Structures are given as C-alpha cells and as structure tokens.
Amino acid sequence: MLRWLPAIFVLVAITAQAQSDRRGSADHPAVERFPLSYIVDYRQREVPEYRLILGGLEKVDGVIRPESEQRLKGDMTRITYRMPAGHSSTEPFHYMRDQLLKKGAQVMFECQGRDCGSSNYWANSIFHISRLYGVDQTQHYLAAQLGQDYFVLYTVIRGNKRVYAHLEVLSSENGGLSHALETQGYARLETGGELPATLFEYLEANPEVTIWVVGVDRSVNGFDAALEQSKQKADAIAQLMRQRLDTSRVRVYGLGPLAPLMIGEGEAGVYLIRE
Secondary structure, eight states, rough: OOOHHHHHHHHHHHHHHHTTTTOOOOOTTTTTOTTTEEHHHEEEEEEEEEEEOSSSSSTTEEEEEESSSEEEEEEEEEEEOOOTOOOHHHHHHHHHHHHHHHTOEEEEEEEEEGOOOOOIIIIIISSGGGOOOOOOOGGGEEEEEETTTEEEEEEOTTTSSSSSEEEEEEEETTTTTHHHHHHSSEEEEOTTTTOHHHHHHHHHHTTOOOOEEEEESSSSHHHHHHHHHHHHHHEEEEEEEETSSSSGGGEEEEEEEOTTTTSTTTTTTEEEEEE
C-alpha cells in the first residue's frame, strides 16, 4: 500500500488543481495555459470600444496615457491565471507568447520591466484588475494580431511573490485584412487564401494603394523548389485580385524560405503588403 501513496498524492494534487478554476471558465482555444496554473478571473463580453495598448504607459498632466494605441470593437475574452509557486513571470510569458508566434501571430508591441511603465497603471487604469499590480521590473507585455483576433498578454509578480498571467483576446469587428493593411501595412492571409469583400471595398476606396502579394514557404526541401512554390501560391491569389482590380495595382513576389520570421518551420503562406 505504501508504495502507491506517492502516486495517490500526485492524483489528488492534480485533481485539486483542476478544481481550482473559476466556475464557468475555460482556456482560449488559441492559447494553452502554463502547466499547473489555474483561472482566478474569467469574463466574456461585447466591447464597443477596446483600447489596444501599443506603447509604454506614462502619466501626462495627471492622465495615464500610452505612447500609442488603437481603438477597436468586438467580442472580448479575458482570462487571469495564477501560476504555481516557484515560477517567474518570464516563464508563463514566453510559454504563451511562443504559442502565438508559432501560429503566425504578428507582434504589434511588446515590452518588459520598467519600459512598460508603472504596473499600477496597467493593473488599475488599463485592465482594472487590482491583483495584477506587481513589481515593475517583473512585468512583461505583448500585443499581437492573428487574423481578425488581437491578443494581449501581461505577466507580473506581486509583492507577495504570487505570479499572474493575464490574457485578453478581442475578435475585432473592424479587424481583418483591410484593417491590418491600413494600420500596419501588411496582413497574412488565413488558411485557404480567402479574399473577403471588405478587402476589395478598401482597395476600391483607396485607388492609390498598390498591393504586393508575397509568397513564403518553408514546407518543402530545396531552395529553388520553395522559391517556385511560394511564387505559384502568390500568383494564384494575385489572379483572384486582378479579376476586380486594375492589374497594375497587384504585384507578385516569391520569397520561398528567405523570410523565416514571417512563417514557421514546415509552413507556407501568403502576405499582402501595402506599397
């Protein structure tokens, strides 16, 4: 019997951990939680105006302001996790951040430590969650975009040594290709390369805009093969666009494996880049 006690204790600990999640909460399907962490706050709601913070926070004339931000609207999911004892704020940050990057998310802004501004500002003026007020130098913040979804990740260590990770995901109503092209100058096509009507509406409303259709590919062996395949995929998208646009406004380029930061190992895709 004694030899089974360690295993029983492990099972009890795991069960207790799983039961610690707030009732009715769940992970977001795009981001797996840090091992053995649990949910202490969970909310889902429609947001008429969401502030996507894209710069460090500072107080100007008594008002807390970011260096840059975007205003969006859509459906938001926000999840706050508490980490198991003995971990830093860096570990869950990179664990969750790496998942987003592997899926093709584009980093819009990130900071760490005092470069983010005061943790008090983030906790009480941006997130409105007091338990996120921690030690400034332990902060990590990320804002990233994946398709029409915007991800915000914030981790911090409180003065009592508790570590929290806060995730916000906004499915933006005014996101998508056209919004990304206008605000950051490029957008990655989702799997299948579908071209939404809003993209053509944007291009028709902005006739001065020229689009580069850029193929990238790290899914095949051999440089020449990857280069050719990436151009073929870009050509296919460009042909669809030229059915509704002046052909001079659509240009094609194949990068093959030459843009490793734009796509993961074993993946392929197409980007639209605004000239």
